[in-house]
Amino acid sequence: MDISTLSNKISQTLSTLRYGENPTELYEPIRYIMALGGKRIRPLLVLLAAEMYDEEVETALLPAAAVEVFHNFTLMHDDIMDKAPLRRGQQTVHEKWDANTAILSGDVMLVRAYELLLGVEPDKLRKVLQLFSQTAAEVCEGQQLDMNFERREQVSREEYIQMITLKTAVLLGFSLELGGILQGAPEADAEHLKSFGDNVGIAFQLRDDLLDVYGDQNKFGKQVGGDILSDKKTFLMLTALEQASEEQLNIIHNWRNQGDDCIAADKVKAITTIYDQLGIRQQTEQQIEVYFQKAMQHFNAIQLPEDRKAAIRALTLQLMERDS
Amino acid sequence: MDISTLSNKISQTLSTLRYGENPTELYEPIRYIMALGGKRIRPLLVLLAAEMYDEEVETALLPAAAVEVFHNFTLMHDDIMDKAPLRRGQQTVHEKWDANTAILSGDVMLVRAYELLLGVEPDKLRKVLQLFSQTAAEVCEGQQLDMNFERREQVSREEYIQMITLKTAVLLGFSLELGGILQGAPEADAEHLKSFGDNVGIAFQLRDDLLDVYGDQNKFGKQVGGDILSDKKTFLMLTALEQASEEQLNIIHNWRNQGDDCIAADKVKAITTIYDQLGIRQQTEQQIEVYFQKAMQHFNAIQLPEDRKAAIRALTLQLMERDS
Incomplete structure (x- = not known):
């Protein structure tokens, strides 16, 4: 499938996700941040890697969505920590609502990301969740390093590379690996x-x-x-x-x-x-x-x-x- | 086993958990809050329910620890939202460090809770994670309701019961259910x-x-x-x-x-x-x-x-x- 067909499938999948209804204060911010859009590059990588091994990528759609939900969870929490007023040109969740809302809605997003991975075939489930959990912890480590570096006078280039590896790169790596694993890559x-x-x-x-x-x-x-x-x-x-x-x-x-x-x-x-x-x-x-x-x-x-x-x-x- | 033997097993298991090392700013608050103690009632319920079906409860120890780590994650984030200065007579994490630290360390704790459940037998893993995820989302819903109620003039007793059910009770229910499921309860x-x-x-x-x-x-x-x-x-x-x-x-x-x-x-x-x-x-x-x-x-x-x-x-x- 060409990229735009895959992107459409991702948009469609994301639009069908149901995060929850009540209390609305908890779930509305999730719908809000997910609707802000973005390039959806991570789910696209999941599907492209999946397609390398099997053209039938339907079973990879929800796991791909999980990665995007996780990514947006990190954005929601990072924006609080960075006191960012805007995200994709719109108010951040902690600005539009408040920090407490952004904390708690983010927490539920992380839970929903895990839930979206639970449809993975039983023989691959533990492996996928282990890799996902490791990646998730690394992304948090990267954010912590980023905050540490802001307060530090001296940061070496090696430390910087380590920080962006954890904060940004490992999730791209996981996305591709996930796509491969789902379709039985060696x-x-x-x-x-x-x-x-x-x-x-x-x-x-x-x-x-x-x-x-x-x-x-x-x-x-x-x-x-x-x-x-x-x-x-x-x-x-x-x-x-x-x-x-x-x-x-x-x-x-x-x-x-x-x-x-x-x-x-x-x-x-x-x-x-x-x-x-x-x-x-x-x-x-x-x-x-x-x-x-x-x-x-x-x-x-x-x-x-x-x-x-x-x-x-x-x-x-x-x-x-x-x-x- | 009597309660104190089970409690000792829980303490011992919790003391062997390794959350991570670097950056230390991320992991030190986790060790701190877990060391504050508490009655450890939730892991105890896991083990007691497990023991009803099989006296050999070793395989239930890490899942029991997962519930305690999750519970402490909710405390760490709730304390930020509630601006609580003390937890078990000691400074809360956001007071001892800052809110950003408590947000991010809490996030990693939720990830670690999931990881601790990944040792569950393959044929039970999805079911356990589904129930855990549902419970986790409900606990967040309960916290949101609790915050809503503080701002509201009128709250009915039915609404209050619904709130404490989500915020507190469902995790006790899950703990017992988990213990049963792990040991093959019908x-x-x-x-x-x-x-x-x-x-x-x-x-x-x-x-x-x-x-x-x-x-x-x-x-x-x-x-x-x-x-x-x-x-x-x-x-x-x-x-x-x-x-x-x-x-x-x-x-x-x-x-x-x-x-x-x-x-x-x-x-x-x-x-x-x-x-x-x-x-x-x-x-x-x-x-x-x-x-x-x-x-x-x-x-x-x-x-x-x-x-x-x-x-x-x-x-x-x-x-x-x-x-x-």
């Missing part, structure tokens, strides 16, 4: 799918960091330089902090201490100038390439004819080459 | 265990409400009248609000509006006097008896010789007759 293949997803997830996140500074404003959905303005410790900033001269460090720290008092465009320009001086763009592109190559090694090791692998390969390349 | 027995637990849970909670006002201060762990002082809508208060004369209603509302400005002992005495005038104690005792009798009907319907049922029967009677 264990070695399932592990390659997992490692492919983990590494491509790291590459995606680094690319996000890069696009935030060097993306095309017309195509990039967010404000270019947003990470610079919010003093986010991205891969680019951490590289710059490691390699900057004393003079450059002073400039960076001056801007980082100014908060909202400075002119945004000036700050973005000043930091970007230092990035350019240090060749941060090229170094980041190099790192992306390293993880992308690792990913493709695992993908190439999957024991399937090329025509079975074409869809995921094409999607990956397309996502890697986007400039927005 | 389906009808498992359902009776569940209904027994649900009803006895309601009776326990009503008894808690009663002891808060009419308990023996020397034996009762908390301050007598604590619910009155915090204007809690307990079964006693809701009954009084339904049955009070206009004059009595005025007195109640006057005291309820005074917040912390009044003399505590005067407020407790004034409200208790109205309870006495309306016969609230007797009415509450009657309701407790209704649910206790319902519970015992289900217990008596369990198809086992009396000697197998003696331990749970004794524990239930002991808990029902406590005056503290």
Whole structure:
């Protein structure tokens, strides 16, 4: 099936989910956040991986939905912790309702995600739930590291990669592995799918960091330089902090201490100038390439004819080459 | 095995649990709340129900621990929502650390609770996880209702019973049902265990409400009248609000509006006097008896010789007759 047919199946499946009715204060926020949309990339990965092994993907639909519900649970709770006012351009749940509502509705979402996995064939159920639980805990670890890093002065690039691996990449890896396992992929293949997803997830996140500074404003959905303005410790900033001269460090720290008092465009320009001086763009592109190559090694090791692998390969390349 | 032997087994099992190590900010609060103790009544119910069907209860230990971990997850998140400063006389997690920590550590606890259930025999795994998930969602529904009721003027006694059923009783019912299912109890027995637990849970909670006002201060762990002082809508208060004369209603509302400005002992005495005038104690005792009798009907319907049922029967009677 082509991507848009699969996406339609995902939308349709998500629209049939029933989270609960009473009390409405508990369940309305779940319907709200799930209706905000998003690219639904994780369930798509489940289905694409599933389709590699069996074109009949109906049984993978609810497990795919489980991953999306889980992902939205993490968004609902992360938004509380990050005090984020907006999610996909709309009010976050804790803003529209309150933090208590977002805590409790999120809790039920995690329960519902598990429930959606209970339809998995009995001989695969424990394995799937073990991997899902491990992934879920890792995503929480990643969020905790992210919060820790915000409070810390020094964060190494290795620590940053570890953080984005846990917070973002492992769920992409799990999505692909899940799709394979559901359709009886050999264990070695399932592990390659997992490692492919983990590494491509790291590459995606680094690319996000890069696009935030060097993306095309017309195509990039967010404000270019947003990470610079919010003093986010991205891969680019951490590289710059490691390699900057004393003079450059002073400039960076001056801007980082100014908060909202400075002119945004000036700050973005000043930091970007230092990035350019240090060749941060090229170094980041190099790192992306390293993880992308690792990913493709695992993908190439999957024991399937090329025509079975074409869809995921094409999607990956397309996502890697986007400039927005 | 006698209760203290079972309790020791539970303590030992809980002490061997490993929630995770890094980042320490995520896992330390879990070890903290689990170390605060408590009566461990839920895992005890799992083991007692399990022992009714098979004296070898080793395989029920981790599932019993799962229920206790889940229960403590709900405490950690409820304490945030209720802004509770203390839990078992110690600082709550969100006070000792912060709300974000309590949210995220709680999330991981829910994941770990599921993981602890994954050792259940394959032919029982889906059923156990379905019942656990349903119970978990119901407990969240109960907490949401509890918060709703705090903001509402009018709450009926029926609504209150529904709330405590979800928030408290269903987890006792699930604990007993789980113990039975793990040891191969016939389906009808498992359902009776569940209904027994649900009803006895309601009776326990009503008894808690009663002891808060009419308990023996020397034996009762908390301050007598604590619910009155915090204007809690307990079964006693809701009954009084339904049955009070206009004059009595005025007195109640006057005291309820005074917040912390009044003399505590005067407020407790004034409200208790109205309870006495309306016969609230007797009415509450009657309701407790209704649910206790319902519970015992289900217990008596369990198809086992009396000697197998003696331990749970004794524990239930002991808990029902406590005056503290």
